[in-house]
Each structure stands twice: as C-alpha cells, then as structure tokens.
Amino acid sequence: MSATTLNAAPAILTPEDLLAHWQGHRKLTRRVIEAFPEKELFEFTIGGMRTFALLVAEMATIATGIDGLAYGKWNNFEEKHKEVEALKTKAELLAYWDELTDQLNAAWPALTPERLRTVDNSWGFYEGPVVFILQYFVDNEIHHRGQGYVYLRALGIEPPAFYER
Amino acid sequence: MSATTLNAAPAILTPEDLLAHWQGHRKLTRRVIEAFPEKELFEFTIGGMRTFALLVAEMATIATGIDGLAYGKWNNFEEKHKEVEALKTKAELLAYWDELTDQLNAAWPALTPERLRTVDNSWGFYEGPVVFILQYFVDNEIHHRGQGYVYLRALGIEPPAFYER
Numbered sequence: 281m282s283a284t285t286l287n288a289a290p291a292i293l294t295p296e297d298l299l300a301h302w303q304g305h306r307k308l309t310r311r312v313i314e315a316f317p318e319k320e321l322f323e324f325t326i327g328g329m330r331t332f333a334l335l336v337a338e339m340a341t342i343a344t345g346i347d348g349l350a351y352g353k354w355n356n357f358e359e360k361h362k363e364v365e366a367l368k369t370k371a372e373l374l375a376y377w378d379e380l381t382d383q384l385n386a387a388w389p390a391l392t393p394e395r396l397r398t399v400d401n402s403w404g405f406y407e408g409p410v411v412f413i414l415q416y417f418v419d420n421e422i423h424h425r426g427q428g429y430v431y432l433r434a435l436g437i438e439p440p441a442f443y444e445r
Numbered sequence: 446m447s448a449t450t451l452n453a454a455p456a457i458l459t460p461e462d463l464l465a466h467w468q469g470h471r472k473l474t475r476r477v478i479e480a481f482p483e484k485e486l487f488e489f490t491i492g493g494m495r496t497f498a499l500l501v502a503e504m505a506t507i508a509t510g511i512d513g514l515a516y517g518k519w520n521n522f523e524e525k526h527k528e529v530e531a532l533k534t535k536a537e538l539l540a541y542w543d544e545l546t547d548q549l550n551a552a553w554p555a556l557t558p559e560r561l562r563t564v565d566n567s568w569g570f571y572e573g574p575v576v577f578i579l580q581y582f583v584d585n586e587i588h589h590r591g592q593g594y595v596y597l598r599a600l601g602i603e604p605p606a607f608y609e610r
Contacts, residue, residue, distance in 0.1 A: 290562045292576050293458050301580060326491065327598030397455045406608070411457050415466060416608070422584050423607055426591030433492030442588055443571075443581075 295396065298411070299388045302418050303381065304445030309339065309425045310377055311440040315432055318370050324431055332431055335424040336373060337364040342417050343380045348402060349410055349417075350390035357403045460561065463576070464553045467583050468546065469610030474504065474586060475542055476605040477593045483535050489596055497596055500589040501538060502529040507582050508545045513567055514575055514582075515555035522568045 313321070313336055322333045330338075341361040348354040367373045396411040406413060432439045478486070478501055487498045495503075506526040513519040532538050561576040571578060597604045 290558055292456065292460070292463070292558050292561045295457070297577075298457070305584075326595055327601070329595065329598050393455055393457050396457045412462075419470075419587050420607070422587040423591040423594075426588040427595050429588075430491055430494065430592050430595040433494050436492070442585070 291393070295388065295391050295393065298391070298396075298414060299384065302414070303384065305418055305421055305425075306343075306377070306381060306384075308440060308442070308445055309336070309421060310374065312425055312428045312432070313370065313374060313377070315437055315439060316370070316428075317435070317437075320431075320435055321370055321373075322368065324435060326431060326434060329427065332428045333367075333373065334365065335427060336377075337361060337367075339421045339424060340364045340373075340376055340380060342420060343384065345402060345413075345417065346380070346384050346387045348400065349414055350387040350395070352398075352400055354401075354403050456558070460553065460556050460558065463556070463561075463579060464549065467579070468549065470583055470586055470590075471508075471542070471546060471549075473605060473607070473610055474501070474590045475539065477590055477597070478535065478539060478542070480597055480602055480604060481535070481593075482600070482602075485596070485600055486535055486538075487533065489600060491596060491599060494592065497593045498532075498538065499530065500592060501542075502526060502532075504586045504589060505529045505538075505541055505545060507585060508549065510567060510578075510582065511545070511549050511552050513565065514579055515552040515560070517563075517565055519566075519568050 313332070316324075316332055320332075322331055325331050338361070341357060341364050344355060344360045344364075345357075364373075364376060367376055391410070391414075396414070397409050399408060400410050400413065401407040402413045402416075406416065429439045429442075478497070481489075481497055485497075487496055490496050503526070506522060506529050509520060509525045510522075529538075529541060532541055556575070556579075561579070562574050564573060565575050565578065566572040567578045567581075571581065594604045594607075
C-alpha cells in the first residue's frame with residue numbers, strides 16, 4: 281500500500297471522538313445520579329445487587345485510571361475505590377464526578393494514536409491496547425448505568441432519555 | 446503534516462476491531478438470553494419496563510440495520526421490529542440472533558474506513574458518521590442487556606460475567 285493510499289484513508293475514530301463519546305456518556309450518568317432521591321441512591325437495591333451509589337463508585341474509580349490510560353501510571357484500585365465509597369452524599373459524589381471530568385480533559389492530549397495502540401495492563405486485570413481498555417471502561421459504565429435505570433423505574437422515577445448526551 | 450507522519454500513525458481502531466467488539470458483546474447478550482427461563486424471558490418485568498424478550502427484539506431489530514451501515518439501505522424499522530416481536534420462544538429468538546451474526550460478518554467488508562466516516566441517517570432517527578451510528582447500536586445493546594442482568598438477579602439467577610465475551 282502506498283503512502284498516498286494511507287494518506288487518503290480517514291481515521292475511523294480520532295482521540296477527540298473517543299473523549300467526546302466517553303464524556304457524553306458521563307454526562308448522562310451524571311443526570312442519572314441526579315435523578316435518584318438522596319436516600320435511595322445509597323440504600324435502594326434489587327436482587328441483592330449493589331446500590332447505585334456503589335455502582336457509581338466503581339465507575340468513578342475506573343475513571344481514576346485516566347493516568348493509567350494516558351501515562352501508564354496505574355494507581356491502587358482498592359484504595360481509590362475506598363476513597364469514592366466513603367462519599368456519603370449525592371453532592372459529594374457529583375463533585376467527585378466533575379473533578380474527574382476535568383482530569384479526563386486535561387490528560388487527553390497524551391492519548392495519541394500511538395499511545396492508544398500501545399499494549400498496557402489495567403491494574404493487572406486486563407492486558408491489551410489502551411484503546412481496548414478505554415472501550416471496556418465506557419462499556420462498563422453503560423452496563424451499570426443501565427441497571428440504575430431499572431432502579432429508577434422500580435422507584436417510579438422516569439430516567440433521562442438514553443439518547444440524550 | 447507530511448505523508449510520512451500520517452503513514453506512521455497507526456489506526457486507533459480498525460473495522461475488524463469494531464466487528465470483534467460488537468460480536469463480542471452479542472455473544473454475551475446471547476448468553477444472557479439463554480440464562481432466562483423460557484416463561485420469564487417473555488413475561489418478567491420490573492417497574493413497568495419491557496420484558497427482556499422485547500428489549501432483545503429492539504437490539505435485534507437495530508442489528509438488522511447492518512444493510513444501512515454497510516450499504517446505506519435502511520429497512521422499515523417498525524416492520525422488522527414486528528417480525529422479531531412475533532418470535533415467541535427462546536429457541537426462535539436465538540436462531541434469529543445467530544442469523545444476524547452471520548449477516549454482520551458477511552456485510553462487514555463493505556464497512557471500509559471511508560464508509561465508516563460517511564454521514565448517513567439511521568432510519569431518520571440520527572444523522573452522523575456511520576461509525577457513530579455503529580457505536581450507538583452497541584451502546585444501546587449494552588444498556589438494555591445491563592437491565593436484563595437486574596431482571597436475572599431479581600429472579601435469583603446468576604448472570605454471566607460481564608467481562609467474558
């Protein structure tokens with residue numbers, strides 16, 4: 281294949297597309313957190329599952345992996361998770377969420393196409409190209425947020441529209 | 446930017462990566478369908494939501510959009526949805542699912558980087574690059590499958606591990 285051919289092929293997804301995709305989902309998750317009444321956010325559960333606050337704690341802890349994605353610096357997952365788990369009001373949880381939003385934006389320039397194709401290991405849990413790790417982070421958030429939708433419906437609360445980001 | 450620079454930049458995600466990602470999720474969804482008892486698949490619901498069979502009907506109907514993604518041929522969504530909705534056994538639903546798996550694989554070669562960046566309109570619902578439409582399809586499946594996990598837990602059934610594809 282000649283350089284011209286490669287030159288003509290557009291990038292399917294750019295680093296900016298990937299950031300916008302994740303932040304779009306994070307905005308929706310934020311609205312789902314907001315939709316929960318304070319008490320039910322930390323107490324309501326179905327079928328022995330975690331509360332939505334604990335599912336959010338997992339999503340937020342995973343998002344603290346941004347320094348892993350961007351620079352290969354993986355923090356202590358358990359420690360970070362305890363830090364988020366200790367937040368006991370919706371306002372604190374949302375403030376933590378918003379701080380992560382800024383951290384993601386700030387670190388993103390390091391996520392070049394080269395970095396995104398570099399094989400790394402996320403907390404010893406999964407080894408693969410950074411972009412696959414990123415996909416897993418977002419997929420996991422969508423998965424657990426979808427569960428929050430069921431909690432809201434069971435509580436008689438209309439969740440935000442899935443397609444609005 | 447010189448052609449050499451572009452040449453040196455690896456594709457962040459290839460069409461093959463995107464197919465493997467979706468099919469991996471579809472395999473997991475298939476296992477979630479299998480995990481439901483026949484009766485509960487078509488009858489169980491929480492908070493006035495759709496049954497898991499109806500959520501699967503939506504995912505499957507969306508996947509019939511493969512000819513839209515690949516060739517810009519968008520079928521009649523409502524008609525297709527009625528076709529899937531008419532399937533009233535788990536075996537029929539799984540057979541329909543497997544047929545779609547083959548259709549996706551067969552059409553994928555048409556999803557070149559150029560096609561994936563082409564702006565199209567999915568059933569008049571969303572207009573944007575084909576790759577964004579594809580991301581929406583997969584995200585929607587993850588979202589509703591996550592809801593199926595809650596149904597299974599509420600039924601006292603252990604769902605398949607999310608990270609196994």
